[in-house]
Amino acid sequence: MTTTTITLNVNGKSVETTIEPRELLIHVLRDRLDITGPHIGCETSHCGACTVDIDGRSVKACTLFAVQAQGSDITTIEGLGDPDKLHVLQEQFKEHHGLQCGFCTPGMITRAHRLLQENPNPTEEDVRFGIAGNLCRCTGYQNIVKAVLAAASEINGAADKEATRESAA
Amino acid sequence: MIPGTFEYHQPDTVQAALALLNELGDDARVLAGGHSLIPMMKLRLAMPEHLIDLRLINDLKFIRIESEMVHVGAMTTQHELIDHAELAQRVPIIRETSLQIGDPQIRYQGTIGGNVANGDPGNDMPGLMQCLDATFTLLGADGEREVPAREFYEAAYFTARDDMEILTSIRFPVSSGGYAYEKQKRKIGDYATAAAAVLLRKADDGSSCAFASIAMTNLADTPIYCEDASQLLQDQGVTDSSIEAAVDSCIASIEPVDDNRGPVEFKKHAAAQITRRAIKTAWSRT
Numbered sequence: 001m002t003t004t005t006i007t008l009n010v011n012g013k014s015v016e017t018t019i020e021p022r023e024l025l026i027h028v029l030r031d032r033l034d035i036t037g038p039h040i041g042c043e044t045s046h047c048g049a050c051t052v053d054i055d056g057r058s059v060k061a062c063t064l065f066a067v068q069a070q071g072s073d074i075t076t077i078e079g080l081g082d083p084d085k086l087h088v089l090q091e092q093f094k095e096h097h098g099l100q101c102g103f104c105t106p107g108m109i110t111r112a113h114r115l116l117q118e119n120p121n122p123t124e125e126d127v128r129f130g131i132a133g134n135l136c137r138c139t140g141y142q143n144i145v146k147a148v149l150a151a152a153s154e155i156n157g158a159a160d161k162e163a164t165r166e167s168a169a
Numbered sequence: 170m171i172p173g174t175f176e177y178h179q180p181d182t183v184q185a186a187l188a189l190l191n192e193l194g195d196d197a198r199v200l201a202g203g204h205s206l207i208p209m210m211k212l213r214l215a216m217p218e219h220l221i222d223l224r225l226i227n228d229l230k231f232i233r234i235e236s237e238m239v240h241v242g243a244m245t246t247q248h249e250l251i252d253h254a255e256l257a258q259r260v261p262i263i264r265e266t267s268l269q270i271g272d273p274q275i276r277y278q279g280t281i282g283g284n285v286a287n288g289d290p291g292n293d294m295p296g297l298m299q300c301l302d303a304t305f306t307l308l309g310a311d312g313e314r315e316v317p318a319r320e321f322y323e324a325a326y327f328t329a330r331d332d333m334e335i336l337t338s339i340r341f342p343v344s345s346g347g348y349a350y351e352k353q354k355r356k357i358g359d360y361a362t363a364a365a366a367v368l369l370r371k372a373d374d375g376s377s378c379a380f381a382s383i384a385m386t387n388l389a390d391t392p393i394y395c396e397d398a399s400q401l402l403q404d405q406g407v408t409d410s411s412i413e414a415a416v417d418s419c420i421a422s423i424e425p426v427d428d429n430r431g432p433v434e435f436k437k438h439a440a441a442q443i444t445r446r447a448i449k450t451a452w453s454r455t
Contacts, residue, residue: 002176048274051274
């Protein structure tokens, strides 16, 4: 059995782990690195529960060998906020009841985070199309979309205030 | 779902990848975006002993538009195709099609090279490439050769690419005029129940049809370039009756099979609707 040692930058922290090439990224994150935010839903590239951000792209971690992520910057839900200081998306999911059972939530928020980085002013249609790779089996899409839109306007509101402050100064 | 064991190779030049492929022979598979091969490996329907990942080969990642010709490197992702402003303007059907492939996560990883070389009848790019009359460049031990997209597909998963060759780039002409890629699917991320790519150009007289090209996806074990229907629209112009004749000709050239996307009659019905709609949309955009 051939193993290889890879280095990943996960949530701003460099980690080294020795793996077999056939290990999927989601298994390495969860079972070797104890990063259990990204979930295993379908394990067949359909549901998006395992979505993580790799070098600025939303990726289903069940459809990538960990060895392919060598040297990459990976952000999981653990890297977006913490219980004392929620990320604005987490805050808005809470506010708008954007989660029911919560199983899809880490993937939803990680995906929504990248969507808002690429498109800070999405329409409702943009949000629905942009999170189409993530399934919610509680079918709570209505509130998920509301939460993402609310997060966008909160981020933009904060940016507007910042710009006003800067131009005043 | 744990794939079988394999050795992983990560060459950083095409030449190194090709040398590995020829050295390792039938035991090796080339990996592009991985969204067809990795699922097959998880199901152990594919069990290569060696995987040659092309992800670090920067020479395979480019989009160049020069002399009215578009050149795309095989490792260019669907996301990069969608995001390319000049490509969206010069060949808008590429963006329209790419947006209908998979879902956002799949489009960040999935490549045009993998999509065309895999030979899966469900992939959207092969039909589109036939519609655009694209040419594929294949690199083998004896050097490069070129194969037109319209001659590349032999049967499901069987193409003109030799196992010891790597598809390195794709080129197709820029397309002025009307375009449409219409795809009927059960849900986001699904392959097409029926899909049609159409390009149309109006003649200088402002009413007759100077150019027509129609190709269909997932309605036979290869993509289908509908030469007769394309010729018919070019000869007769685009009218209600010529559209119906072209649709009939397209339906006569497909061979859909009964599967979980529906029985043959349903697929023919869906294909006719999709093709009719694609022709009308493309003509309205000329």
